[in-house]
C-alpha cells in the first residue's frame with residue numbers, strides 16, 4: 648500500500664520535469680559572435696543551430712551604417728521565391744538600419760511557418776552576395 652501511494656506522486660512529478668526541459672525556449676544571437684554582417688554564411692549558422700522551436704528568439708545585432716559601408720536591415724520575405732531571388736518588393740521591414748545596436752533586435756519565432764530573413768542593403772547586394780539571408784522553420788514543441 649505504502650509503495651503504490653508513493654508511486655502516484657512520483658510519476659506526475661517526473662513528467663512535469665520532462666515537459667519543462669522540452670519547453671525551454673532558446674535565445675540565439677544570429678551569427679553568434681559574428682552578429683549580422685556581410686560575409687557570414689547564415690545558412691551554415693542556421694544548420695548548426697537547428698532544430699528551432701516555436702517561441703525561440705533570434706537576436707539580430709549589427710552596427711549602424713558607416714560612411715564606408717551599406718546599412719544593414721532585417722526583412723522578412725513572404726515566399727521562397729522572393730528569398731531565392733532576393734526580391735524585396737513584398738518584404739516586411741522588421742528592423743531598420745539602427746535597430747541592431749545595443750542589445751540587438753529580437754524576433755520571436757511565434758508561428759509554425761517558414762521564416763525567410765534577409766538584409767536588403769546595397770540594392771540586394773547584401774542578400775545576394777553576403778549572403779545575408781537564411782531560412783528557419785520552427786517546429787512545434789512536444790507540449791504545445
Ligand SMILES: *[C@@H]1O[C@H](CO)[C@@H](O)[C@H](O)[C@H]1NC(C)=O
Nearest residue numbers: 688689690691692694777778
Ligand atoms: C553556406 O553553407 C551551406 C551549408 O554548409 C552550404 O551549403 C552553402 O553552399 C554555403 N554558401 C556559401 C555561399 O558559401
Ligand SMILES: *[C@@H]1O[C@H](CO)[C@@H](O)[C@H](O)[C@H]1NC(C)=O
Nearest residue numbers: 718741742743744745746747
Ligand atoms: C528606426 O526605428 C526606430 C524605432 O522605430 C526609429 O526611432 C528610428 O528613427 C528609425 N531609424 C531610421 C533610420 O528609420
